[in-house]
Amino acid sequence: MQELIAKQSKSGATKPYSTIAVILSVLAMGLGQLYNRQIMKGIILLVVHAFTLYTVIFKLPHAVWGLTTLGETQTQLKKVGRLYQQVMGDHSVFLMIEGLVTIFAVILLIWIYVLSIKDSYRTGKLREQGGVPNTFRQTVSFVLSYRFPYLILALPLAGVFFFTIMPIVFMILIAFTDYTAKNMPPAHLLNWTGFDAFRDVFQLKGWSTTFYKVTLWTFLWAILATLTGYFGGFGAALLVQQKRIRFKSFWRTLFILPYAIPMFVSMLILQNMFNGQFGPINQYLELLGFNRIPWLSDPTWAKVTLVIANFWVAFPVSMLMIIGIMSTIPKDMYEAADIDGASSFQKTRLITFPSVMYSMAPLLIMSFVGNMNNFNVIFLLTNGNPVNSDLQFAGDTDILITWLYKLSMGYGQYNYASVIGIIIFIILSAFAIWNVRRTKAFKEDTSS
Amino acid sequence: MTRKLRGSVWLSISYVLLAVIGVFSVYPALWVVMSSFRTGNSLFSETLFPTAFTLEHYANLFSKYDFALWYTNTLKIALTTTVIGTVLTLLPGYAFSIFRFTGRKTMMSTLMVLGLFPGFMSMIAVFILLNLLNLLNTHLAVILVYAAGAPLFFLFAKSYFDTIPKSLVEAARIDGAGHLSIFFRIVMPLSTPLIVYTALSIFAGSFTDFLFAKLVLRTPETKTLAVGLFDMISSRQATDFTSFAAGCVLIAVPITFLFILLQRLLTEGLTAGAEKG
Numbered sequence: 001m002q003e004l005i006a007k008q009s010k011s012g013a014t015k016p017y018s019t020i021a022v023i024l025s026v027l028a029m030g031l032g033q034l035y036n037r038q039i040m041k042g043i044i045l046l047v048v049h050a051f052t053l054y055t056v057i058f059k060l061p062h063a064v065w066g067l068t069t070l071g072e073t074q075t076q077l078k079k080v081g082r083l084y085q086q087v088m089g090d091h092s093v094f095l096m097i098e099g100l101v102t103i104f105a106v107i108l109l110i111w112i113y114v115l116s117i118k119d120s121y122r123t124g125k126l127r128e129q130g131g132v133p134n135t136f137r138q139t140v141s142f143v144l145s146y147r148f149p150y151l152i153l154a155l156p157l158a159g160v161f162f163f164t165i166m167p168i169v170f171m172i173l174i175a176f177t178d179y180t181a182k183n184m185p186p187a188h189l190l191n192w193t194g195f196d197a198f199r200d201v202f203q204l205k206g207w208s209t210t211f212y213k214v215t216l217w218t219f220l221w222a223i224l225a226t227l228t229g230y231f232g233g234f235g236a237a238l239l240v241q242q243k244r245i246r247f248k249s250f251w252r253t254l255f256i257l258p259y260a261i262p263m264f265v266s267m268l269i270l271q272n273m274f275n276g277q278f279g280p281i282n283q284y285l286e287l288l289g290f291n292r293i294p295w296l297s298d299p300t301w302a303k304v305t306l307v308i309a310n311f312w313v314a315f316p317v318s319m320l321m322i323i324g325i326m327s328t329i330p331k332d333m334y335e336a337a338d339i340d341g342a343s344s345f346q347k348t349r350l351i352t353f354p355s356v357m358y359s360m361a362p363l364l365i366m367s368f369v370g371n372m373n374n375f376n377v378i379f380l381l382t383n384g385n386p387v388n389s390d391l392q393f394a395g396d397t398d399i400l401i402t403w404l405y406k407l408s409m410g411y412g413q414y415n416y417a418s419v420i421g422i423i424i425f426i427i428l429s430a431f432a433i434w435n436v437r438r439t440k441a442f443k444e445d446t447s448s
Numbered sequence: 449m450t451r452k453l454r455g456s457v458w459l460s461i462s463y464v465l466l467a468v469i470g471v472f473s474v475y476p477a478l479w480v481v482m483s484s485f486r487t488g489n490s491l492f493s494e495t496l497f498p499t500a501f502t503l504e505h506y507a508n509l510f511s512k513y514d515f516a517l518w519y520t521n522t523l524k525i526a527l528t529t530t531v532i533g534t535v536l537t538l539l540p541g542y543a544f545s546i547f548r549f550t551g552r553k554t555m556m557s558t559l560m561v562l563g564l565f566p567g568f569m570s571m572i573a574v575f576i577l578l579n580l581l582n583l584l585n586t587h588l589a590v591i592l593v594y595a596a597g598a599p600l601f602f603l604f605a606k607s608y609f610d611t612i613p614k615s616l617v618e619a620a621r622i623d624g625a626g627h628l629s630i631f632f633r634i635v636m637p638l639s640t641p642l643i644v645y646t647a648l649s650i651f652a653g654s655f656t657d658f659l660f661a662k663l664v665l666r667t668p669e670t671k672t673l674a675v676g677l678f679d680m681i682s683s684r685q686a687t688d689f690t691s692f693a694a695g696c697v698l699i700a701v702p703i704t705f706l707f708i709l710l711q712r713l714l715t716e717g718l719t720a721g722a723e724k725g
Contacts, residue, residue, distance in 0.1 A: 159596030
């Protein structure tokens, strides 16, 4: 046995395939593979190499220039003969996106380059040990059976990359420019302004008061919305699941209805129901002899209305979940409590509540996060109004995410909107990472 | 005796409370359905139940508004998104569940973190990107964005595939079956509840999405139901409340039905998975 190994290494020592292959691969992708007699693979990699060279030589300098300067020639009117003609200058936003795409492509190509060097080294080593390199067909079948997960992941990940990751990177970049409606490309050029927009949001008087007010309301809203939904659902679950209540599933279906109706429909309906002048709710209040309530037009009432409306769509979900959890509480706990002479209130407080709380706590935190970004309820019901002239582009009921939307879509303050986006991103990341770590499907893996 | 009495008093209170919550839950929906049958077009009405019934508003939706067009547009977008999105969700779910490979953990946690961010946070960028691709105001843009976002919610698919015994897949591998034929011949037939659930939720999501459609679809002939309905009620001269109510009914009925179906499937699917595991 030892003899055999010694023999192999001796024959390998005569020709250092791996070193030569690596040197060739460093010179150009594919040369190493060709040297290793993997013709088809070598040719494909050579083509990739040509493409890489083309990208790096012709595209990369322009991309870097575009990203650093954001364009140099402004769109302007030029005199051509007797007429003035508009001459298009550089389009900063396009330059930015093209730059980003090119740089990502170059990173990808460099990664392929490194892989090809590794591959030629490995094949060279194999030959040194007397092995025969895979033919192209063998390579393909190897990829199909051992690299299958990468193949099927490629398409979904590409989609996520282009429509989720790229936009986020782009948004982060925007926060460091002066991209507002006042200097919209292509008529104007954008400039890098560093942390100016951040400084404005935190320190400039109008902006910072708006920011703190909106953030405060965002958190208050998230807390109120989560707690009302949770305890409402808990109450409903307790009521429905009582032993002596009949037609349980009828009641449950009834209560689920608000959740089953599409959100944008139900919110538009509620908006009309709370209408101060003609809405049925004020109409009934009047019939009962009360004063009309400015549900949507008074700052404080508008906030109350939002919490009520959110309660209406949110309590069914937590009711369903809590009923699910309640059915897993062992019956003998209640029986033991009965023997000890506990009242039903005591049983609820000491058995049901702690068990439900224990399972619901993580979900509660996630629903808190969801409510912080509950765009639909606020946008469709009050649209952040009533308008408050003290605030920068925000109304009294705007939360961060609706303010972001207004800033970008309504007023073209793209850089400020991006700053808000980054802040939301940071707050969410903390929750998101925490959530990923405790998720069951993820934990199971670590143990296996 | 007193305990029994107290019990029955509490029971009647419970029923009253249940009835109150029931009214609270059902009232808005009932009010809209009733409004859609009422004559006239104003928001205001003396009574909940209309004094005279009419189907005129439903007819109006198709004659005065382009409701049929909106419906076809929406169905077209939702169905295409469902097909592409389901495939794009099942693939990563399957890959992450069955295979172990380098970078798996990183990819999974990245996708999960990305999935928690509201999709429209970076909407300005998506908008500009679509502009660059010359896709603004097309249905293709909406479909692309919806479908490309679907893989972020791979986790449910992964958890489901986790319940399929690995030995089944391994046995088929040993018998020489390729990955694709294992996926289509063995795993797919076992995953009907998962596929139906994924497809239905993607369908419901793209059918009712309002925000992104509103951003991208600018002309009347590309409008979807959500956008059309929103414009109907929120434009300044919106006085046609009863037609809006009729539109709400026509949109909400299929989705509500789907949702209840989904709820049942979900519980069945989950328990089926638990038995296997």
